[in-house]
Amino acid sequence: xxxxxxxxxxxxxxxxxxxxxxxxxxxxxxxxxxxxxxxxxxxxxxxxxxxxxxxxxxxxxxxxxxxxxxxxxxxxxxxxxxxxxxxxxxxxxxxxxxxxxxxxxxxxxxxxxxxxxxxxxxxxxxxxxxxxxxxxxxxxxxxxxxxxxxxxxxxxxxxxxxxxxxxxxxxxxxxxxxxxxxxxxxxxxxxxxxxxxxxxxxxxxxxxxxxxxxxxxxxxxxxxxxxxxxxxxxxxxxxxxxxxxxxxxxxxxxxxxxxxxxxxxxxxxxxxxxxxxxxxxxxxxxxxxxxxxxxxxxxxxxxxxxxxxxxxxxxxxxxxxxxxxxxxxxxxxxxxx
Ligand SMILES: [Cu+2]
Numbered sequence: 001x002x003x004x005x006x007x008x009x010x011x012x013x014x015x016x017x018x019x020x021x022x023x024x025x026x027x028x029x030x031x032x033x034x035x036x037x038x039x040x041x042x043x044x045x046x047x048x049x050x051x052x053x054x055x056x057x058x059x060x061x062x063x064x065x066x067x068x069x070x071x072x073x074x075x076x077x078x079x080x081x082x083x084x085x086x087x088x089x090x091x092x093x094x095x096x097x098x099x100x101x102x103x104x105x106x107x108x109x110x111x112x113x114x115x116x117x118x119x120x121x122x123x124x125x126x127x128x129x130x131x132x133x134x135x136x137x138x139x140x141x142x143x144x145x146x147x148x149x150x151x152x153x154x155x156x157x158x159x160x161x162x163x164x165x166x167x168x169x170x171x172x173x174x175x176x177x178x179x180x181x182x183x184x185x186x187x188x189x190x191x192x193x194x195x196x197x198x199x200x201x202x203x204x205x206x207x208x209x210x211x212x213x214x215x216x217x218x219x220x221x222x223x224x225x226x227x228x229x230x231x232x233x234x235x236x237x238x239x240x241x242x243x244x245x246x247x248x249x250x251x252x253x254x255x256x257x258x259x260x261x262x263x264x265x266x267x268x269x270x271x272x273x274x275x276x277x278x279x280x281x282x283x284x285x286x287x288x289x290x291x292x293x294x295x296x297x298x299x300x301x302x303x304x305x306x307x308x309x310x311x312x313x314x315x316x317x318x319x320x321x322x323x324x325x326x327x328x329x330x331x332x333x334x335x336x337x
Pocket of ligand 1: 165166232233234298299300301302306309
């Protein structure tokens with residue numbers, strides 16, 4: 001398939017060069033009605049080709065889209081995405097036809113005379129006001145959604161987790177029994193005993209729990225706070241529709257409420273189909289089979305091993321989550337060992 005694509009690109013570049021040389025020859029001649037007729041029909045054909053390509057992409061590429069949002073807040077992201085997608089899709093479907101058809105309909109003819117048509121206030125009002133209203137509604141909805149995931153009310157007691165980025169790994173810290181993260185600063189970093197620079201003189205640090213895997217309880221609001229040690233990273237949790245830059249020298253945040261446990265998500269038909277497709281490719285290559293897991297990725301090209309910045313996320317029932325969390329050691333316990 002890729003080879004076919006390269007051949008297509010090669011042919012397209014060749015045809016472009018050939019056409020450019022033909023344009024240079026045209027300087028000495030004028031296009032006839034027959035030329036315009038042929039070019040107009042070619043353009044209509046090109047329009048049909050675009051429709052076929054678009055419909056093919058819609059069907060063939062739909063399978064690589066993410067499954068349903070695994071967070072309650074992400075549902076609004078999906079609504080916004082779908083509304084924007086269909087709006088743009090319908091407008092472009094109509095415009096594509098108008099561009100192709102009018103190019104043919106008004107092709108050059110010796111007998112035609114151009115009409116002088118300066119402006120039309122009604123038309124201009126329509127195509128300014130309608131897109132204006134649509135954009136205000138879409139952006140307004142986006143701002144509402146942004147506020148919902150950014151301004152988490154800490155008095156409502158969300159679970160607070162720090163996600164720490166550095167080239168090229170994620171680390172995380174749970175806020176412990178007091179649900180307050182101890183202070184952190186790069187000056188406290190010690191690669192062997194304190195890799196993420198937690199301030200051990202802050203009493204809030206002692207019950208914090210460092211972990212290498214994220215566990216989240218289903219149905220409880222989680223507030224993530226991000227730090228970066230070195231360069232810009234971006235914490236991306238695609239299944240929850242969440243992404244935030246991790247910026248050295250400052251703390252950024254977002255929050256969401258997980259909707260499905262990992263086990264529930266594995267049973268969803270969209271996920272089952274996706275896993276089947278991936279495993280078909282993997283087994284053909286003789287690779288290990290894949291099992292669905294939520295994942296935290298880095299979505300900022302932060303260096304050579306950027307792609308290896310991944311952390312597994314497990315969403316489970318609250319009971320299992322509490323059990324797992326109780327098994328994790330606090331900084332205080334680690335120091336006293
Ligand atoms: Cu990164």
